[in-house]
Amino acid sequence: METTTPQLWILPALPLLGAAINGFFGKRQSRAFIGGVACSTVGLAFLYAVYLFFTAGVGDTPRIDYIAPWISAGSFHADFSLYLDPLSMLMTLVVTGVGFLIHVYATEYMAHEDGFYRFFCYLNLFMFFMLTLVLAGNYLLLFVGWEGVGLCSYLLIGFYYLKQSAIIAGKKAFVVNRIGDFGFTLAMLLIIGTAGSLDYGTVFKAFQNAPVENGVGAVTIICLLLMMGACGKSAQVPLYVWLPDAMEGPTPVSALIHAATMVTAGVYMVARSSHLFVKSPVAMEVVAVIGCITCIFAATIGLVQTDIKRVLAYSTVSQLGYMFLGCGVGAFSAGVFHLMTHAFFKALLFLGAGSVITAMHHEQEMGAMGGLRKKIPTTFMTMLLACLAISGIPPFAGFFSKDEILWSAWHNGHPWLWLGGSITAGMTAFYMFRLLFLTFFGEPRSDHAQHAHESPSTMTVPLICLAVLSVIGGWIGVPKALGGSAHFEHFLEPSLARVPVEFSAYARASGSDPIDIPRPNPEPAEPEEPGAERLFSLIAVVIGASGIGLAYYAYVVKPETGQKLSAQFHGAYRVLLNKYYVDELYEVLFLKSTTAVSREVLWHAVDETVIDGAANGVGSTARAMGGFARLMQSGFIRSYAAWVLFGAVGALFYMILQWAK
């Protein structure tokens, strides 16, 4: 505790100030002023985060900045307190850093839109809630940020509020998130019941001492409910449906909220709760399986989408699946590592797509693009780097993080999950380069593509910054087997729980059930099989490269292949193009049936017919009273006073009779 106390509240306060200035006074200000306020508050927050990184001594002991009391009722307390440890430090740096670049980009991208001040007010408000989310010192404050970013997401998806599809997408996002939040809320209730508090310190300590749970008990239920919340926010199966539709929002919003930061909140929350999850093998398994299913499922849809942002959206869902897969197999730091590298390259991909869309005069269909390589070279180069990164080609950022997740899956005894992740890696490389080739290669397929121009430097400089990060961002986490020093893992170590030895898949695979013996802090295993790890890295690279090669063949060498394939597998193609008809299914299952039952049964039948019918039966008297009522209304105040008097006297009379008995 010898270093200076960090004034953590400054971090969220800065963007909140920006939001307030723009929200209250922005309407009459120039665009330069509005953009300046928005960018500078986030930029300052980033600088302060960097300052904290170097001076606050983020290490083994979390630093807690107590701000004010919030709720205190009976034995329950929750305060406004912020919490700085390696995990929240990392998240803060990513959120403010990437956030700042996207803010700068947006000043240009949104320059000609109406509601400029409104946009930046929401965007800054988002930063406020996101920082609250990652810095919160207890689950309830995390939930404040959690719901708050959801609100901003709602507002920003529906930013073009005249457009029906955008409004509906916004509401869908909010409601689906609320379903997840319902689970999160229940989890908090159970945590209070178990640990008596929602403060991280108290909760983690309580669970650290708990035994590993054999089967489904309280801890498992808590973790599964937390995962339900994470599924909503981080768009996992079955609650992923809102994220693709969220692409109705402006592209910088897609980059910031629906790729780099907000949607990773679920991963953050699971990693934050690692002390709980490692006590429940069942919950871990569920997390891993959901992650794996999501990453395959979304990747298959991504293969056939034709809207450039939709491809990226499904890709985001898929990559988030990887992160959960990592957490679920016990490699929390790998999951968070992928969260970070993904933030770099996916933000870049979206901003690049935004640059393409601007160049194409708001055309998002890749069918109308083509040949943009020479027209917008900076955008092309940066997007190429991002595609290499996401495809897992070394030495780009995505390689290291994805590789670590897949290796952990195999190493911790989940060969099927490894297989699923690896197949997805191949599909990822394929659809990303499909996007790249369709957009930038071949001949221009429309007038807009023919006359495209590169975006100004306010947009390209953020692209270049993110491109640099997409290249070098993975180098801090090179595993020992590949000659690195795993800095990243060591940095995060104090924040994350380690999976107890007895719960490893080895124990389960061997059929024994030695889960009862808790061993809270086993030593980290040294990479005992560097050869195997290297081999698996090689396999991953080969898979990624073949995906790219296949895409090159199908979209550059023989561009007609794609159409042939879709014609040949017409049925499957239709199913994928229509996203497995999940939206339609949900609509019938949940929306239509609920509204129909509510309207016809609950309202018309129960309320109006049964209950009111009974009441009116009693109250044919009502009709008689009607005449009486008119009588009362006539003389008004006087008769009314008389009426009260009459009632009171009647009551009194009755009482006196009773009393006199």
Add this chain to the structure above:
Amino acid sequence: MLLTLVILLPAVSALALLTIPSSQPETIRRAGFAAALIVFMLSLGLLWQFESNAAGYQFESDLPWIGIPDIHFHLGIDGISLWLILLTTFLMPIALLASWGITERVKAFFCLFLLLETGMMGVFASLDLFLFYVFWEVSLVPMYFIIGVWGHGRRVYAAIKFFLFTMAGSTLMLVAIVWLYRAAHTFSVPALLAHRELFSGPEQGWLFLAFFVAFAIKVPMFPLHTWLPDAHTEAPTAGSVMLAAVMLKMGTYGMVRFCLPLFPEAAGRHAPWIIALALIGIVYGALVAMVQPNIKKLVAYSSVSHLGFVVLGVFAFNQIAMDGAVYQMLNHGISTGGLFLLVGMLYDRRHRFEIAEYGGLSTPMPIYTSFFLFVTLSSIGLPLLNGFVGEFLVLVGASQARFVYSIIAGTATILSAVYMLWMYQRVFLGENTNPANANLPDLSLREKTVAIPVMAMALIMGVASGWFFKPMEASTARVVKQTGVPAHVKNAAPATYEGGTR
């Protein structure tokens, strides 16, 4: 004395208003508004002088009123009554300011509202059961006229329905009050509490039910709620506001003040089905709200859902739930009161409540739209606004009684987002769909003055709940202690130990 002054001043002002000739409606409006404002200022004095940590009644005054039977003009407040009185005095000037558009029988309108204020505050401050009953009735009658005379469409039907439902309940309550008097020879609430053994035999169950039904109708609880959608829809704006924000709380307040402490065993025995009804109300109200084609009806059904939370909290028999329930009473007053105020502003412009009449209002009325969104968010329990605090505490408390209560009640957080945002979307977003709305003026200065204090309160209550809990903790703790924990309540929380950063 201050308490008596606060409670009687509105009624006295109403009498004073009578002296202003009807030909000067503007003077009447201003005088009425000023009176309500002064009452609010005075009531702040109550807050100022209130001893926060004391559990007992404060500002007590006890004057013999009628000798035989022994009825006293006995007033006094604890932390729970304090906040409900402040809620009343806070909203009354706002509701009157929102009623500037009333042009018919202005004098009667303002007089009735001031009379209503006295009645409602009297209910919250009476420590004599008979006095309580008188105030209960006194508040009923002005509301009947407010709906019946200044209401919309089917106002007479709605007013009579309101009146009959409530009267049916209060008759039962009167019988129970008389019974209590026969048993204990006093109407004094503190005295009755001290001698619960005098009526703790088998009759306790019936007494409890008589009180409970009267209060349940007022809340209103499913299935006694059907008067509410009609009354709310047809009442003039200020009437809906006071009805939703304060009058419904008379029911839940009665449960807290009388049903639980006076008849603890009966309350414990009946709690399971009462909670079941509350849970049904929570889900049912939300589902029916979802399919309402009329904005005001939608808000009315949402009240059924929100008030279900309060009843759930009250009958969970623990401190956290009780705190949450009382907080939720205040929250609902602010949020739903705010919604009715805003809907009323729309009605002043277009004289329509049907959602289908609107669409794309954000284009002509951007400020109104953002205000409406803010209050909507407060109503659906967004954290940092008021609704969240109460809702969450009720869920915490209920989960400690039985976890399944919280699971069922928690679904309302999903449904409320559905019905409110769906309505918001259809009324405000998209292209303007009705030429009649194309040139609607945005909020006037007066209307902003009406809405802003309510929104500010929603934010303050969401961020600084400590200010509100502090004066009331001792009182809720006392009610919980007086009631005790009934046998049926299983403690779902195993080894619970105290936590907290400090």
